[in-house]
Amino acid sequence: MARRVRRSGLTMPINTQRFVDRSWTRNCDFLNFDFEDSVPQSQKVHARTLVAHAIVQGQKGGADITIRINCAYPDADVPAAVLPGVMQINFPKAETAEQMRHLDRLITEAERVQGIRPGTVRIGASIETTLGVANSYEIASASPRIQEFAGGTGYDMSMDMGVEMFVGFDQFVYNRGEGALVAMALGLEYTGSVYLSDTTGNVGDSGLTRQRAEANRKAGLRAGSGLHPNTVEPQNVGLTPTPEEVQAAQRLLAYFRELDERGEVEGELDGRVIDQYEAARATELLEWSVLCAQKDAQKARAQAQARALEAQTQA
């Protein structure tokens, strides 16, 4: 499967029409329409009828579309959620490999019914409980549809661990480590984040979001997400390599090629030791930079088209 660019994204209740209808204007890399915690029990059935409309709205902005289903109702949710245009089904509070295998079977059937190319709809397994952390490896390896993985942090996890959320130290350090190890051992994209102290828990803090995104980029991490529109641009910018970083990577690779031609494996550039690991890091950064540019172009095209269409209908 192609590498996904998911620097920024918003999760929103699929049954709140004004959010869904404006979602394409947010310039997110992905939109995650929710069936789960932000949808009241009485609206669950109605929510399942709203996916086609949400896809159309979201795609106007060039975003990838994902649907977060309920862990309690996969049998009812999956046939409603898997429509052409949906890239990924997110499964919250994943706790066992059997849940993933069951979800995989449901998606396989839905792909068949909808005429979607078999095996292309991904699974996002969200670890949000201690049992999920304990079973990380089994969960992440349960389906080839799982392409990315991270350890459990956040609100549900803090509740299951009995800890407060914003205490000024990282209560989730073990979970992050476990998630990163499992992702790397299985060759999945690690979508976790570094820890930055946050004592307010303001989900719309663009300054802190930017800081975190930059710290993640410097640590080689590529993924973001969010609940508030203020988080989108700081992540789009903060997770994209800067022109200086791109230039430095190009210089490094040119130098490494010279070394290679001379039959050497290690040298020094600007006081830094350059070897195959540094070269691999630079190669990844350049690839990532190209993918970011492609995604930005795709979003800009889609949004220009949507604006033109909107102007036409208004005229």
Next chain:
Amino acid sequence: MEPFVRRSHLLVSARDEAQVAASWTHNADAVVLDLDDTVPMAEKPAVRTRIQAAIPVAARGGAEVFVRITTALAYADLAASVWPGLTGVVLTGAATGADVTEIAATLSQLEKERGIAHGTLSIIVMLDSGKGVWNIREIITASPRVCSVGLDEMRLCRHLGIEPHPDFDPFVYAKGRVIIESRAAKRQPVGFSHPAGLFPECEDTEERQRLALRSKNLGFAGMLCVHPAWVEPCNHAQTPSSERLDFYRETRRLFAEGIARGTAAIPYPGTTMMIDVPVDERARITLALWERCAARDAAKAEALQRARTAS
């Protein structure tokens, strides 16, 4: 297993008669009479004979009473400890699930012989070897009697050849594993944030409060205290603060209103917070925990009152 409130477990050497006599006065949720490290081998037989009488003394303030034993001497320790009034044992030295199964079988036998309801005695496992930490899942799920698990940090240091240092927590991974595995298996994680586990000699009251709260926010739900000065900070840190109760009650009220209107994402007035299912759930859990703590505190206060009147 019944939900219990066991924020503080006060460890008292069964050898020290003055300490045992005063053990009920410190307001601990549980008192642990130690037959293990603090009792020299030569004295163990004599100290064992005093356990039966020590149990009701330790319980006078409403505490649950445990005896700390070790796998190697388990049979003699258990035979001396299993009497009506005992809540369970704190077990050191377990490194496999089979170690726990063996203790559980001995407990069943003694329950039968001594007129104690079957299956009621609990086991708190204190892991003290690399093998034990590695096998934590099979150890804590080996028996439904296992209610809690923690690290014996001092012995783990000895076992792993670690020289304890206050600036450096050698057990970041081990503690994370204990917290995750125990909560995943619905057992209570017992422990302290560094350095309180390895350096419990702390004179500063505020520092004790801070470390107890930090332990709670690391994910531990109770602490094993080697000194009575830790009991109050631990009870306090593990009890939801009463200032937040109104906030949680209001959260539940607003969420119920929102649900009635057909929405499950409700802004909390005057904050950036959104109330959704997990936020409401946390409010529910916290209020329920507060009530259980309040009930436990009332029961202890009543027992203490009775004991003081009697003496």
